[in-house]
Amino acid sequence: MVTPATLIQAAGLGLTRGAAAIVDEVSFSLAAGELVMLVGPNGAGKSTLMNMLAGLLHPDRGALRFAAADTAGWQRSDWAQRVTLVPQLSPMNFPLSVSEVVQLGGLAHSTSVVALRSQVHEAMQAWDVHYLADRDVRLLSGGEQQRCQLARSWIQVNQDASQLWLLDEPLSALDLRHQQQCMNQIRQLTTVGKSVLMVVHDLNLARRYADRVLLLCCGRLVADGPAREVLTAEQVTQTFCVETLLEGDYLHWV
């Protein structure tokens, strides 16, 4: 078996704000086609790390290599063509329609109008928002909004140049069926060689789907490895300060 190519190589990433180290000495790598989940308590630095990987925040310390290239001189558009970030939901004040929001997924890449139209159609089908196409996004439920944003970023990540999908709590408002749909879409993307790094809080979901888990606590990378080796009852008890038991293959909390 050939080892897949390394996509991301992060070495000693660090970011300090005031006296607090938000992210401290974080080193890891991501391989092409890998699904990695990022878990950790609130304020562990997960979103900050995601922003660094999307080039939105520059680390004070350490280096980030992307497909063996140094990212130092990259412009905004260079990042957006390679990395697609879906931040946590932010509220909308303006009456854009769902299809208008989804269409913005084509902004980073110079796609023709005709091609974009069919991509929008496809994305709205894939994320089950096609029946909301003309709806004002402010009137959607939280889960519908999340699917709308995911459909938008799905267009961006599906372009040939795009290699990494960063998802910050993509499942937080989704119902069971749409969570499964979301995981299926993610799986399909990893099989064509895109890497996915997502923040989740459902540890059993991480154990079930992740190729690898990164456990972050207080800005430091506490563990990095296969899901079942990282998310043990002891480790979870220690990191989250909640008494945890492993029954069958499921983590339980008292």
Next chain:
Amino acid sequence: MNTALKRRKHILLLCLLLPLIFILLGLASGSQSLDWLLYTDVGQTILWQIRLPRVLMAFLVGALLAWAGVLIQGMVRNPLADPGLIGVSGGAAVAAALFVVLQAAGMALPYWAQPIAAFAGGVVALLLVLRLGLQGSSLHAMSFLILAGIAVNVLAGALIGLLSYMASDDALRQITFWSLGSLSGANWGWVGAMGAVLLAAVIVWPKRLRNLDALLLGEVEARSLGVSVSRLQWQVVIWVALCVALAVSASGVIGFIGLISPHIARLLTGAAHQRVLPLAVVLGGCLLVAADMLSRVIVAPAELPIGIVTTLLGAPLFIALMIREKRRLAW
């Protein structure tokens, strides 16, 4: 999709026809009849040297204010933002008031220098706001910028109050008239300057409108879509300052047009800037032409300050829109 396309065509037609209709109406209304204007020599002079530049300037001032309104509302992602928010109109008003007081005190200042002073005041206020609201070289702390703008506006209000207190009766009248807005200073020079700025905006902005759409999603979202947000914010601030300073120096402080035109446009076509911007600009122009007609007709042959008309019409309309919006979003 078909109906949406049809609607889009209607809106395009509206954008082309409305300005023509309103400009013709504006030309026709006034104390003298149209016949007299068209068929006598004096009438011709009045038509070409007074009425036409005035109507065109009304349209251009409204259009520039609406343009600035669309940009600033998109930038701060708040549909209730007003182009006066970043302090430009306050600074311009102070400079104009100072000019009037100095003139009344006997300084020999040419009348045409007042708009130039106002423009300079607007730019100084903008620089002050940027200095206060800026962190490093980026405009990321938008709320800080807006707060700085409010602070400068409040300061400007106090300074105008002070100048009014010191002013002679005649100067006070001028200050009041100016701070309530007036199109009586219209001439072809202003029309040319504003037309040039509007033309430049028409050339420069269309390609950036999708970036503004992306900014509506949120700053992080826009950046991850490849938009250089800080550059876009700079462009917005500079254009808003230019549009507002020009409008305010030519015609004084005219409220509500920059706030309400984008609002009506959004109600008609949704928030996508490619449709909102042209419609809002046309609406802004037409609204101000209409307000100018009213201001000349209501108390003819005298005229009401146009800022009073726009505010008297704009404020209730705005409240009505808010109630409508509240009902629509309630569930």
